Amino acid sequence: MKHLLKSLALAGCLMVLAKNNVARAQVADSLERPVSVNSPVKADLPEDAVHRFSLEEALQYGQQHNTQVKNALLDILIQEQSNRQVAAAALPSVTASGSITDNLKLQTVLLPGEFMQQPAGTFVPVTFGTTYNTTAGVDANQVLFDGQVFIGLKARRTSMDWKKAQADVTKENIRTNIYKIYYQLVVSRTQMGLIQANIDRISKLKHDTQLMYENGVAEKLDIDKSDVQLTNLETEKQKLLVTIANGYNGLKILLGMPISDKLILTDTLSEDQIKSGILVGNDFNYNQRNDYKALQLSRKLDAFNVKRYKYSKIPTLNLAASYSKQNQQNDLSFAGDWFTSSFISLRLNIPLFSGFSKNAQIKQAGFELLKADNQLFNLRQTIDNEIQTAKNNFSSAISIMDYQKKNMELAQKVYDQTKKKYEVGAGSQTEINTAQTDLKAAQTNYISALYDAVIAKVDFLKATGKL
Numbered sequence: 001m002k003h004l005l006k007s008l009a010l011a012g013c014l015m016v017l018a019k020n021n022v023a024r025a026q027v028a029d030s031l032e033r034p035v036s037v038n039s040p041v042k043a044d045l046p047e048d049a050v051h052r053f054s055l056e057e058a059l060q061y062g063q064q065h066n067t068q069v070k071n072a073l074l075d076i077l078i079q080e081q082s083n084r085q086v087a088a089a090a091l092p093s094v095t096a097s098g099s100i101t102d103n104l105k106l107q108t109v110l111l112p113g114e115f116m117q118q119p120a121g122t123f124v125p126v127t128f129g130t131t132y133n134t135t136a137g138v139d140a141n142q143v144l145f146d147g148q149v150f151i152g153l154k155a156r157r158t159s160m161d162w163k164k165a166q167a168d169v170t171k172e173n174i175r176t177n178i179y180k181i182y183y184q185l186v187v188s189r190t191q192m193g194l195i196q197a198n199i200d201r202i203s204k205l206k207h208d209t210q211l212m213y214e215n216g217v218a219e220k221l222d223i224d225k226s227d228v229q230l231t232n233l234e235t236e237k238q239k240l241l242v243t244i245a246n247g248y249n250g251l252k253i254l255l256g257m258p259i260s261d262k263l264i265l266t267d268t269l270s271e272d273q274i275k276s277g278i279l280v281g282n283d284f285n286y287n288q289r290n291d292y293k294a295l296q297l298s299r300k301l302d303a304f305n306v307k308r309y310k311y312s313k314i315p316t317l318n319l320a321a322s323y324s325k326q327n328q329q330n331d332l333s334f335a336g337d338w339f340t341s342s343f344i345s346l347r348l349n350i351p352l353f354s355g356f357s358k359n360a361q362i363k364q365a366g367f368e369l370l371k372a373d374n375q376l377f378n379l380r381q382t383i384d385n386e387i388q389t390a391k392n393n394f395s396s397a398i399s400i401m402d403y404q405k406k407n408m409e410l411a412q413k414v415y416d417q418t419k420k421k422y423e424v425g426a427g428s429q430t431e432i433n434t435a436q437t438d439l440k441a442a443q444t445n446y447i448s449a450l451y452d453a454v455i456a457k458v459d460f461l462k463a464t465g466k467l
Contacts, residue, residue, distance in 0.1 A: 065256030072167035137324025147311025165294035288465030299372035411442035
């Protein structure tokens with residue numbers, strides 16, 4: 001009971017209800033009567049929009065509407081545009097330009113007098129140029145060789161795969177949480193059914209005790225004890241109703257569904273479903289884990305980074321070309337002659353000395369690569385431990401669930417036999433109260449074992465990359 005309430009509370013804290021009475025109203029009608037393990041949970045929520053989801057449908061809805069998943073998919077689109085920027089560095093760069101210059105005051109130059117047939121040693125002021133200069137031209141640049149650009153081009157696919165792997169990790173985490181909360185709500189119907197069965201049982205016992213009291217066979221104290229038990233059970237039921245409502249809201253947040261929508265869970269849960277052979281086979285590969293694939297791709301990007309800094313020490317070669325026209329007039333007119341100028345050039349840049357900064361960058365990138373290797377080794381160790389722990393926990397949880405199921409059935413049988421003795425006057429109120437307490441404890445233990453088994457199965461599937 002404590003484990004289930006704790007788990008449901010964690011899910012519920014994603015969305016705090018404004019009023020407890022509203023929370024009770026959401027599920028009270030559908031859980032008012034006993035419910036078996038195989039009956040669907042239905043919450044009486046507003047009729048704005050109705051979603052009837054199996055687990056698979058809930059998972060699909062979450063993959064489309066969960067905010068974290070949507071942002072992870074947007075990261076892929078952002079990376080796609082970043083890759084286009086990288087590709088642009090290897091493509092020609094072409095720019096067109098134009099200008100009109102109004103020389104408000106033309107420049108005056110002093111020429112030696114001898115040039116103008118004046119006495120030696122004198123200077124003659126001469127004004128050069130025209131009032132208006134108009135130019136138009138096109139410039140082009142092309143990278144012929146740049147090691148850093150080529151490494152960037154080679155890393156584009158890896159960068160995209162890394163973003164996709166990160167998105168897969170996010171999707172898997174959301175799937176895991178949806179699995180757990182969905183099934184904890186399915187388990188809660190069993191818990192609610194057991195609580196309601198206990199209420200019905202104690203109510204029947206109180207009725208029988210009342211008849212016995214009227215016939216002088218029982219005491220008034222026996223009736224009061226039944227009232228105390230009923231009050232405790234009703235209190236437990238109301239607390240569970242609110243906890244379930246919080247769980248529904250938590251699941252809606254995970255799914256990316258409006259809180260006002262109505263959510264109905266249609267899947268069922270049985271011991272056989274939980275036990276279904278997930279421990280068969282031993283063919284696990286680390287690449288089945290999305291987080292391992294993402295880390296491998298991250299390491300590959302670190303390796304590209306090392307090459308990029310090494311290539312920054314080798315020469316680069318660029319091709320440049322320009323073509324322009326120029327018009328010079330004393331009035332603002334585009335008539336007259338247009339003078340052409342053009343050039344084409346190769347530019348070779350040879351890095352000679354950069355203050356040892358490039359060496360530092362290469363070493364730093366190398367250390368990052370070593371860190372990635374260490375992280376991969378540690379993740380393999382962690383995965384091995386997670387799988388073994390999850391396998392042990394699941395095997396143990398299945399055994400405990402079976403034991404608690406048998407123990408609950410035995411406690412039910414003991415209670416039924418004790419009640420029969422009590423009804424024929426061969427038993428005491430103390431005996432039947434003890435049997436009722438033992439039955440309730442067995443039920444609580446069974447609910448905890450059932451939920452623990454579900455969580456253990458989900459954890460095993462996640463650890464082996466099969467979720």
